[in-house]
Amino acid sequence: MRIFESSVGRKILMSITGQLMIIFVIVHLIGNSSILFGRGGINAYAEHLHALPPLVWIARIVMLSAIGVHILYGVIVTLQNRAANPTGYAVKRQLKASFASENMIWTGLLLAAFIVYHLLHFTARLLPGVVQSVDQLNRFDVYRMVVTAFSNGLVALVYALAMVVLFLHLSHGIPSFLQTMGWNNDKTIPTFGTAGKVISAVLMVGYVLIPVVILTGLLTL
Amino acid sequence: MSAHNAQTMTLTLHVWRQAGPNEPGRLEQYEAKNVSPDQSFLEMLDEVNEELIKAGKDPIAFDHDCREGICGMCSQVINGVPHGGQERTTVCQLHMRTFKNGDSIYIEPWRAVAFPVQKDLIVDRSNLEKIMQAGGYTSAHTGGVADGNAILISKIAADYAMDAAECIGCGACVAACPNGSAMLYTSAKVAQLAALPQGQVEAAARVTAMADALTEAGFGNCSNHYECQAACPKGISVKFIARLNREFQKALFK
Ligand code: SF4
Ligand code: FES
Numbered sequence: 001m002r003i004f005e006s007s008v009g010r011k012i013l014m015s016i017t018g019q020l021m022i023i024f025v026i027v028h029l030i031g032n033s034s035i036l037f038g039r040g041g042i043n044a045y046a047e048h049l050h051a052l053p054p055l056v057w058i059a060r061i062v063m064l065s066a067i068g069v070h071i072l073y074g075v076i077v078t079l080q081n082r083a084a085n086p087t088g089y090a091v092k093r094q095l096k097a098s099f100a101s102e103n104m105i106w107t108g109l110l111l112a113a114f115i116v117y118h119l120l121h122f123t124a125r126l127l128p129g130v131v132q133s134v135d136q137l138n139r140f141d142v143y144r145m146v147v148t149a150f151s152n153g154l155v156a157l158v159y160a161l162a163m164v165v166l167f168l169h170l171s172h173g174i175p176s177f178l179q180t181m182g183w184n185n186d187k188t189i190p191t192f193g194t195a196g197k198v199i200s201a202v203l204m205v206g207y208v209l210i211p212v213v214i215l216t217g218l219l220t221l
Numbered sequence: 222m223s224a225h226n227a228q229t230m231t232l233t234l235h236v237w238r239q240a241g242p243n244e245p246g247r248l249e250q251y252e253a254k255n256v257s258p259d260q261s262f263l264e265m266l267d268e269v270n271e272e273l274i275k276a277g278k279d280p281i282a283f284d285h286d287c288r289e290g291i292c293g294m295c296s297q298v299i300n301g302v303p304h305g306g307q308e309r310t311t312v313c314q315l316h317m318r319t320f321k322n323g324d325s326i327y328i329e330p331w332r333a334v335a336f337p338v339q340k341d342l343i344v345d346r347s348n349l350e351k352i353m354q355a356g357g358y359t360s361a362h363t364g365g366v367a368d369g370n371a372i373l374i375s376k377i378a379a380d381y382a383m384d385a386a387e388c389i390g391c392g393a394c395v396a397a398c399p400n401g402s403a404m405l406y407t408s409a410k411v412a413q414l415a416a417l418p419q420g421q422v423e424a425a426a427r428v429t430a431m432a433d434a435l436t437e438a439g440f441g442n443c444s445n446h447y448e449c450q451a452a453c454p455k456g457i458s459v460k461f462i463a464r465l466n467r468e469f470q471k472a473l474f475k
Contacts, residue, residue, distance in 0.1 A: 095451035097447070179462065
């Protein structure tokens with residue numbers, strides 16, 4: 001099919017799967033911030049979220065497919081682009097391309113690695129040291145698991161750095177998906193560029209806030 | 222003689238020299254003496270070539286034609302920027318007054334797999350024509366000459382199409398693009414025709430054929446660096462790439 005084969009079609013697939021992931025990242029942050037309301041907040045949120053297993057699994061399958069398509073075409077498109085421009089200039093002055101736009105493949109692959117780590121850590125809970133217990137209301141104690149994990153400075157640092165990588169990826173990804181969908185004109189191009197940076201920064205700060213409030217002792221067991 | 226003509230410059234040039242398409246190339250150093258600030262960049266090179274010829278050496282081969290910024294032939298990356306980095310200026314319209322006495326100038330050909338070097342600074346840009354041939358035309362009735370204003374076109378559409386039609390096919394967008402993509406060029410051609418009633422008949426076929434031709438010719442994919450717009454001597458906007466993306470989506474459902 002044309003959308004899978006054409007250069008423009010693949011870009012649109014990257015855009016749509018990227019948009020799905022951005023929606024997820026926003027919803028996930030809103031959900032996670034329930035931890036700021038303490039044990040009751042996040043444990044209740046997690047309980048409600050998992051009350052409907054079929055829905056959870058549909059969401060997981062959609063997200064995993066989106067990630068798969070995004071990575072697959074991200075790699076293919078990058079390899080094609082490298083092949084199209086292998087001989088560099090002796091001198092090259094970049095006018096507009098940014099560190100973020102030039103390193104999408106690397107920030108993307110780092111995020112993929114982080115997703116694997118994060119899923120093993122808090123979803124599959126297969127990493128050593130993950131505290132699994134129930135709270136007084138016999139709900140799975142997400143709060144204890146997260147607070148214990150982030151009390152370890154190194155773990156908190158890994159999560160914070162991953163969010164810096166997310167910022168870089170989205171600061172190019174957000175304006176880029178809008179352009180690829182064709183939702184752009186002369187006036188919106190600079191606006192979307194700025195909006196991309198602002199939204200990515202807000203998401204980064206929001207996510208990093210969680211390990212920070214735990215490390216600083218504002219949230220304790 | 223005006224006063225500033227007396228202030229000539231001496232410049233060090235580092236020029237890409239390559240004997241033929243499959244020969245290895247290298248940067249060679251030349252001295253450009255007595256350069257007038259009023260000269261154009263190509264005139265400066267002409268004089269360097271005169272000296273090379275006098276010394277019995279092979280002159281630097283470079284493309285040029287109109288020397289007035291409209292043909293798109295002059296293709297040189299100067300100090301790392303296609304056409305030298307003066308906004309909306311082709312190499313032939315770049316003047317030596319933008320350089321200082323003692324400057325070092327690096328001059329390289331357009332670099333992209335789809336633009337193979339022929340000799341020195343000359344590259345083969347016929348791959349841009351292949352994209353054009355794939356869809357850059359409209360169907361027209363033959364027969365008697367049509368009335369002047371038989372097809373009404375709004376001023377907005379006409380201006381938009383004219384903005385896209387400013388593209389001179391120079392290939393600077395490809396040379397600047399980290400992906401060696403010709404998407405800005407292709408989008409200008411698609412948008413120019415998509416904006417006009419005459420372009421509607423082939424609209425869907427055009428955008429897909431031109432996008433396919435771009436890939437077949439060995440150009441990379443667009444990843445929205447926007448380096449092309451910044452380097453384009455005609456200021457072609459990446460809004461036309463957004464338009465191409467929209468046209469492509471419309472074509473998907475045709
Ligand atoms: S879009 Fe600009 S840089 Fe690209 S070929 Fe046309 S005039 Fe040259
Ligand atoms: S020689 Fe024609 S545009 Fe420069």
